[in-house]
Amino acid sequence: MCNSPAKPGKALQLAHLPRSRVQIPPSYRPNATISNLIPPRKIVPRNTPARPAAALGALAACIFFFAAGCAFLPHLGLQNDEALFALAIYEPRACLYTVVIGHSKFPLMLMSYLGTLKAWLYRPVFRALGTGMAALRVPVLLAAVASLWLFFLLLRRISGERAAVIGCALLAADSTYLLTATFDWGPVALQHVLLIGGLFLVVRFHQTRGWRALAGGFFLFGLAMWDKSLAVWMLSGFAVGGILTVPRRIFDAITLPRIAVCLLAFTLGALPLLIYNVNNEYGTFHNFTYDPHSIGGKGIMLVETLRGPGLFDWLVNEDWETPRPHTPQGALPKISARISALAGHPRHNLMLYAFLLALLLTPLATGPGRRAILFALIAMAVAWIQMAINANTGGSVHHTILLWPLPYIVIAIAFADASRRLGRVGIPVVAAMVAVLFVSGALVTNEYYFLELRNGGSINWTDAIFSLSAYLKGVPAKTMYVTDWGILDSLRLLNRGKLPLRQGADQVAKPELNAEDRKIAEEIVSEPGAVFLAHTEKTEFFHNNQKLIRFAAGEGYRPETMAIIPDSFGRPVFEVYHFVAGPR
Secondary structure (H helix, E strand, O other), X not given: OOOOOOOHHHHHHHHHOXXXXXXXXXXXXXXXXXXXXXXXXXXXXXXXXXXXXXXXXXHHHHHHHHHHHHHHOOOOOOOOHHHHHXXXXXXXXXXXXXXXXXOEEEEEEEEOOEEOHHHHHHHHHHHHHOOOHHHHHHHHHHHHHHHHHHHHHHHHHHHXXXXXXXXXXXXXXXXXXXXXXXXXXXXXXXXXXXXXHHHHHHHHHHHHOOHHHHHHHHHHHHHHHHHEOOHHHHHHHHHHHHHHHOHHHHHHHOOHHHHHHHHHHHHHHOHHHHHHHHHOXXXXXXXXXXXXOOHHHHHHHHXXXXXXXXXXXXXXXXXXXXXXXXXXXXXXHXXXXXXXXXXXXXXXXXHHHHHHHHHHXXXXXXXXXXXXXXXXXXXXXXXXXHHHOEOOOOOOHHHHHHXXXXXXXXXXXXXXXXXXXXXXXXXXXXXXXXXXXXXXHHHHHHHHHHHHHHHOEOHHHOOHHHHHHHHHOOOOOOOEEEOOOOOHHHHHHHOOOOOOEEEOOOOOOOOOOOHHHHHHHHHHHHOOOOEEEEEOHHHOOOOHHHHHHHHHHHOOEEEEEEEEEEOOOOOEEEEEEEEEEOOO
């Protein structure tokens, strides 16, 4: 397409001239409708591979990221939300919405905003490899690696190879991005790969006008919505950012056939979510509750997510919580401990300072570079405001990390464009800055690893869940009632639905028990052969177990401990007991 197309006759004459004699008039600009995010001289031609140095740099970043994730994955226990998706695979199943076709059931939604995409992807994995920690965590880690590579390709298309390598390297050193993907309790790993992949394909469409890229991008956006409808935060950010930064290019590309392709592809990807909402009074839309009172705290969480310390004391235990820490055993743990000591046990990286510096350097960027930076800032602001003003969102790392990798678009493009202003010294200067930032991020990642080995996981991530699972395999109970959060979903996954697990404290958790609640609770505590699974008193999330025990005492039953399950550090975490007749 062009702003001033040549006359047909003139075009025919040009076609018959020798290639060396053809001169294109200045007004004839074939790329005039290509996205303004990329200057025409920097557009990466279709099917042109990255130069070896750039590709090797991105590949090295991906390898580092994958190796770091592999080092973490076997040492922490299975967190309840990390295993949540398995309720669509193993008993006791508890999906919110399931479609029955013939004699088959197809689970579509775990919650009103959380789909079963991950469960469907993991079915063949678990069938082939079982439900060990490698089978659980390596696939999402690979998805995160794929998102890292897609981020490299995206930046390469919108700003060139220098920015692409910078962004890929810095994102690989982000400990929060690594850990939230490796353990994926958010879940966030599929969100990243689907949204980054979709944005990459949409940018590719603007460069090549390829229908497959347009359809593929919107299909991935639809899948992201089914996977977790909070993807609307980022998708609305992309839309607003695009309209405000390159409105002409977007509206010039709009045609009825393209609108039809986008709607069809998006609908196909999000079809399970749409089916659920049509048949359930649009339940997904009922999740928003306006609550602006905690915006300040959510802003702090956003900053802490970028700086890196957001998971200390939540993912791993601190020294004051570990009376008997483990000493490092083996070469890698000893090296990690030594690096941690020499670095002064760092808990913050330098990415926040890099982001602020990037904002100061933005005026030095090219016009397309400034527009790309502005796009990322607008998209990030739109997405964050939505989570900040909604109740129960934005106050945790697994929400704020959904904004990634937008901060690194700002950093990468600003650094790359500013370095070109320095001439020959630009590459050495920016390389030194990236090296310092990378090391600062890697040191924080190492600190998490060091504490993971030294102090173990927090109650959320306790490795005592493995001992509890092994113990229960030998307990001949008809029913196993779980009385606290953080147990059932993990055991369901570890035992592939073979344990007779049930919720056991839902009734007593209510402020007041009606006649039906009391009847159910009486049946639970008096059931012959029933076993109860609880956290010890110091490790409880909710105190429903104590409520159940008090209720049972009123009915003439008392608890009798069968086992106390400690973690690998000797801390008592779980209690297994049954009720016996006793004085009221």
